[in-house]
Amino acid sequence: xxxxxxxxxxxxxxxxxxxxxxxxxxxxxxxxxxxxxxxxxxxxxxxxxxxxxxxxxxxxxxxxxxxxxxxxxxxxxxxxxxxxxxxxxxxxxxxxxxxxxxxxxxxxxxxxxxxxxxxxxxxxxxxxxxxxxxxxxxxxxxxxxxxxxxxxxxxxxxxxxxxxxxxxxxxxxxxxxxxxxxxxxxxxxxxxxxxxxxxxxxxxxxxxxxxxxxxxxxxxxxxxxxxxxxxxxxxxxxxxxxxxxxxxxxxxxxxxxxxxxxxxxxxxxxxxxxxxxxxxxxxxxxxxxxxxxxxxxxxxxxxxxxxxxxxxxxxxxxxxxxxxxxxxxxxxxxxxxxxxxxxxxxxxxxxxxxxxxxxxxxxxxxxxxxxxxxxxxxxxxxxxxxxxxxxxxxxxxxxxxxxxxxxxxxxxxxxxxxxxxxxxxxxxxxxxxxxxxxxxxxxxxxxxxxxxxxxxxxxxxxxxxxxxxxxxxxxxxxxxxxxxxxxxxxxxxxxxxxxxxxxxxxxxxxxxxxxxxxxxxxxxxxxxxxxxxxxxxxxxxxxxxxxxxxxxxxxxxxxxxxxxxxxxxxxxxxxxxxxxxxxxxxxxxxxxxxx
RNA sequence: GGCCCGGUAGUUCAGUUGGUUUAGAACGCUAGCCUGUCACGCUAGAGGUCGAGGGUUCGAGCCCCUUCCGGGUCGCCA
Numbered sequence: 148x149x150x151x152x153x154x155x156x157x158x159x160x161x162x163x164x165x166x167x168x169x170x171x172x173x174x175x176x177x178x179x180x181x182x183x184x185x186x187x188x189x190x191x192x193x194x195x196x197x198x199x200x201x202x203x204x205x206x207x208x209x210x211x212x213x214x215x216x217x218x219x220x221x222x223x224x225x226x227x228x229x230x231x232x233x234x235x236x237x238x239x240x241x242x243x244x245x246x247x248x249x250x251x252x253x254x255x256x257x258x259x260x261x262x263x264x265x266x267x268x269x270x271x272x273x274x275x276x277x278x279x280x281x282x283x284x285x286x287x288x289x290x291x292x293x294x295x296x297x298x299x300x301x302x303x304x305x306x307x308x309x310x311x312x313x314x315x316x317x318x319x320x321x322x323x324x325x326x327x328x329x330x331x332x333x334x335x336x337x338x339x340x341x342x343x344x345x346x347x348x349x350x351x352x353x354x355x356x357x358x359x360x361x362x363x364x365x366x367x368x369x370x371x372x373x374x375x376x377x378x379x380x381x382x383x384x385x386x387x388x389x390x391x392x393x394x395x396x397x398x399x400x401x402x403x404x405x406x407x408x409x410x411x412x413x414x415x416x417x418x419x420x421x422x423x424x425x426x427x428x429x430x431x432x433x434x435x436x437x438x439x440x441x442x443x444x445x446x447x448x449x450x451x452x453x454x455x456x457x458x459x460x461x462x463x464x465x466x467x468x469x470x471x472x473x474x475x476x477x478x479x480x481x482x483x484x485x486x487x488x489x490x491x492x493x494x495x496x497x498x499x500x501x502x503x504x505x506x507x508x509x510x511x512x513x514x515x516x517x518x519x520x521x522x523x524x525x526x527x528x529x530x531x532x533x534x535x536x537x538x539x540x541x542x543x544x545x546x547x548x549x550x551x552x553x554x555x556x557x558x559x560x561x562x563x564x565x566x567x568x569x570x571x572x573x574x575x576x577x578x579x580x581x582x583x584x585x586x587x588x589x590x591x592x593x594x595x596x597x598x599x600x601x602x603x604x605x606x607x608x609x610x611x612x613x614x615x616x617x618x619x620x621x622x623x624x625x626x627x628x629x630x631x632x633x634x635x636x637x638x639x640x641x642x643x644x645x646x647x648x649x650x651x652x653x654x655x656x657x658x659x660x661x662x663x664x665x666x667x668x669x670x671x672x673x674x675x676x677x678x679x680x681x682x683x684x685x686x687x688x689x690x691x692x693x694x695x696x697x698x699x700x701x702x703x704x705x706x707x708x709x710x711x712x713x714x715x716x717x718x719x720x721x722x723x724x725x726x727x728x729x730x731x732x733x734x735x736x737x738x739x740x741x742x
Numbered sequence: 743g744g745c746c747c748g749g750u751a752g753u754u755c756a757g758u759u760g761g762u763u764u765a766g767a768a769c770g771c772u773a774g775c776c777u778g779u780c781a782c783g784c785u786a787g788a789g790g791u792c793g794a795g796g797g798u799u800c801g802a803g804c805c806c807c808u809u810c811c812g813g814g815u816c817g818c819c820a
Contacts, residue, residue, distance in 0.1 A: 184783085185776035200780070220770090237778050245780085262771060265753055272754060276812045329820025349820080376819045384819095501745075501816055602820040656820095710812070 149255040151175070154225050161197020165246045167230045172249055174199055175257075177287065178222045179267070188215050189248075192224060193267075195292050200233075200248040201226045207250075214254050221260035221267065227253035275702075279716040282707055294696045294704045297416060301692055302369060304415040305389055308408050314367040314391065319354035321347060321371065326666065328603060328656075331375035333384075341733035347373035350685060352602060353670050355392040356642055359681040360673045364394035369688065378711050381634060381690055381701050385709060389637075389691075392683030398625055398641055401682055402581060405629065405637070409579065416695050425579040430623075433582050438476075438559025440585070443633030444578035446571040448478045448562045450555075453546065456535045462523035464508065468548035475548040476558055478565070479536045483543030484513050486569050492543070498564055499547060504557035508546040512538055563633060574697075580630040584608065587624035588655070596657040601626045603652055604670075605640040606682075619655055625682070636691050639684025646674040 157172040176192040176199075183189075186205040191198045201224075205212040218224065228251040239245030264281055265273040269289045278285040285291055306316070325332045325346035332346035348354075351370050358366050370390045378384065393401060406423050413421045426444065433440050436449045454474040457465045465475050480487060487495075489511075496507035510518040510533070521529055538544045545561060547554050566572050587607050588597040597619055599605060607615060611622040625641035643649045649671055653663035664671070692704040702708035709715050729736065 180780075182779050182782055183776085184779060187777035187779075189779055189782090191780070198780095202778085204777075206777075234778075237780085239780055242780080248778095262752075266770065274749085274753085274812075276749095277753085279812090326820080330818085352820085374819060377817085379819085380814070382819070503816085599820050605820090711814090712811090716812090 148259075149225075149257055151225055151255070151257065154227065154255070159196035160192050160194045160199035161243060163199055163230055163244045163247050163249075165232070168232050168247060170230050171227070172230050173225065173227045174201075174249065175225050176223075177260075177267075178218055178220050178224060180220065181218055183216070186212075188212060190215065190218060190224070190226075192226060192249075193287070195296070197243060197289070199244050200239075201228065202248050202250050203254070204250070208252065211251060211254060214256070215251070218256065219260070219262070221263055222256060223258035223260070225253075225255040225257055226251050276710075276716065279702075279708070279710065282717045286706065291703065294692070294698065295706060297696050298692045298704055300416055301412060301688070301695065304412045305369065305408065305688075308411045309365075309367040309391070312365070312404060312407070314365040315363050317358060317363060317366055317368060319348070319351040319358075319368065319370065323348050323354070324666075326353070328599065333373045333375050336732040336734055338732055349374050350388060351390055352604065353667070355390060355683060356604060356670060356678075356681065357673050359392055359394045360676065360678045362394075364679065364681075365391075366393075366683075367391045375713075378709065378713060380699060381693065383689065383701055383705060383708055384713050386701075387688040389686040389688050390683070391685070392681060394679040394681040396641075396680070396682060398583070398627060398682065401639060401641075401684055402627065405684055405686075406579075409629075412691075412695070413577065419577070421577060421579065425581055425629075427581040427583060429584040430582055430586065431584070433580075434555050434559075438555040438557075438562060439633075440582050440628065441630045441633060441635040442559070442580065443563060443566070443572070444580055445573055445576045445632055446562075446566045448480065448565060448571070450476045450478055450558050450562075451536050452476050453532055453535055456531050457528065460524055460528050462520055464506070464520070465548045468550070468554075471550065473548065473550040474554050475546060476554050477536050477544050477546040478558055478562055479538050480543040480545065480565055480569070482541050483565075483569070484511055484541045487511070487543045487565075491568070492545070495545065495561060495564065499557040499561055502557035502560050503553050504547045504549055506547075507561075508548070510536075510538065510544040510546075512540050512542045512544075576632070577694075578632055582628045582630055583626075584623045585626040585628070586620070587611075587622040587626075588619050590620060594657075597655060599652075599656060600624065601638070601640050603656055603667075604642045604649070606643045606648075615651065615655065627684075629684070629686070631691075631694055634690055634694060635687070636694065637684055637686035639682065641680070641682035644674060644678040644680050646671050646678075649674060 154173050156175055160174050160176050163172070174192055176194040179191040179193040179198055181188065181190050188203040190201045190203070192201050203212045203215040226249060228249045230247050231250050233246060233248050263284050264277060265271065265284070267284060267287050271288060286295065322335060322345040325334065325344065326349070330349050332349065335345040335347065337343045337345060350372050351368060355366055368390045370388050371385070372388050373385055375384060393404070406425055410421055410423055413419045430440055433442055435452065438450050452474060453476060454469055457475050458469055460466055468475055492507070492509050499507050508520045510516060536544045547557050586600050587605060589600050591598045601624060606625045608623045608625055614622045626638070627640065628635050628638040630636065643652060650663065653667070689701045689704055693701050696704055698704065707715060707717065714721060
């Protein structure tokens with residue numbers, strides 16, 4: 148094993164160009180590939196920037212050639228030599244450094260390596276489980292390395308923006324008090340206080356509001372957050388937020404600051420000028436037009452409400468849903484006749500059942516019209532339906548009748564599924580959207596009470612304040628989400644800053660005064676010492692980077708992600724700990740995984 | 743917790759209604775030859791508890807049951 152003593156890197160491997168011809172160079176890296184032609188040996192050396200071909204010629208330096216001979220893939224090398232042109236026939240146009248090569252005059256084998264369990268190449272089809280177990284090798288692959296570099300650039304862009312806008316970066320504790328509303332907390336036992344636990348933050352929400360009371364009126368933090376809930380392609384239990392809070396502002400001030408942020412990030416990272424201001428929809432509009440509070444606006448397929456048209460019809464499926472207070476809605480797939488066969492519609496019917504729809508009624512408008520339900524409707528009812536749905540020859544109408552929530556969930560999801568199947572999505576588009584005026588509360592059937600849709604510190608809209616006592620379900624909140632291409636990339640609200648209103652909120656949510664005081668007392672106390680009007684927003688940084696990187700999976704932009712059962716395959720976390728360690732924490736286990 | 747998909751050399755895959763003796767291919771790996779390759783080429787070679795356990799059968803990679811692992815998703819995610 149040799150050392151790097153006396154060597155200094157001239158440039159990264161991927162940075163050499165024709166302009167460097169004739170210069171001396173020293174590079175460090177990993178062996179991508181050895182091509183030994185017998186007497187002439189090429190080594191492609193890789194670092195995080197790319198590849199450089201290093202050449203060893205037996206006829207020039209026999210001893211050096213012999214030293215390079217046993218080099219294998221992923222060995223760690225230092226190579227010193229002269230950059231020279233490859234010669235016309237030997238230029239490789241497919242690589243950025245393809246016009247040059249490093250003719251070696253010194254080689255140090257800094258380390259050997261075992262043959263990796265998979266090849267270190269771009270666009271791999273290797274099973275993700277194996278890649279995650281050997282994450283250090285996976286991260287050597289250019290596509291993954293590129294994502295990690297892009298993420299780093301994003302941090303810089305974000306920090307630069309907020310610094311320029313007068314924001315102050317402040318760290319809040321990772322060990323904090325458990326806040327039982329909302330997601331499950333990760334708990335950390337206290338050694339010093341037997342039986343007591345810290346919680347890891349689901350977000351720095353209360354701390355940042357306290358910072359507003361303290362007068363740091365523009366706060367930002369790139370904050371690690373933790374939620375002990377099940378994973379998804381776009382959800383990890385251990386994730387990162389761009390968290391911000393501002394005082395003396397209203398909703399539109401916060402929206403403006405964050406549109407500015409996204410504009411800068413898209414320019415810095417992708418070189419794109421995004422259109423401002425962004426589109427806005429109220430929650431109600433978003434649900435009625437797209438069946439979702441995070442609609443993908445890259446395609447149409449908007450929902451149509453058929454409830455009034457079908458009121459009084461005899462078809463039980465429709466009539467029953469309407470009588471029960473639900474609705475009948477559809478999406479009309481223009482030109483869908485050629486693309487959606489009976490069989491494919493059956494598959495879509497199965498798809499909507501995962502969203503609790505009982506079925507999917509349909510009309511196919513070919514030469515002859517066929518439908519799953521036409522015989523149950525009077526001819527004039529059917530034609531009224533088709534007029535309302537704006538359905539013409541060649542179209543397909545897909546209908547769900549049920550409670551509003553089921554209709555919206557299933558048609559909202561179906562919109563996306565149809566768009567994917569019919570390839571209606573232009574992947575080059577970035578469609579940003581603000582969704583505003585979310586409901587303040589939603590009724591939790593299981594708990595038998597209202598719960599905060601956003602969180603309990605969200606301010607109701609002023610004009611809806613009178614409804615708080617009479618019809619709390621109708622109260623809208625000063626809450627807003629930022630949506631991009633069907634993903635919720637951030638959300639926030641104007642907060643309650645009046646301790647009296649905050650108390651009313653807590654009692655609406657079913658807390659007794661004592662419970663509220665025990666859980667949130669420090670915040671309510673703080674609000675009695677001059678809380679400014681304030682509000683903020685938090686972005687899901689991982690999701691944002693995922694969309695910037697153009698991947699559909701959050702794991703590909705996180706260096707060491709967790710898998711679906713929340714374990715980490717490389718380190719093997721979580722794991723059992725020694726009894727001694729448990730005893731020190733005053734913890735006795737009632738269950739183990741093996742039981 | 744529910745539903746769907748997947749698991750066969752190091753890797754990616756093929757493997758017929760359950761029956762061709764020794765489960766194949768490509769890439770990778772090892773060795774030899776080769777001076778302009780870059781998907782180097784040529785020759786030879788090594789490499790498999792078919793995720794695991796049980797069952798059906800004269801016979802199981804293939805059928806059945808259980809289970810483990812990974813992915814997607816519903817619930818869940820203030």
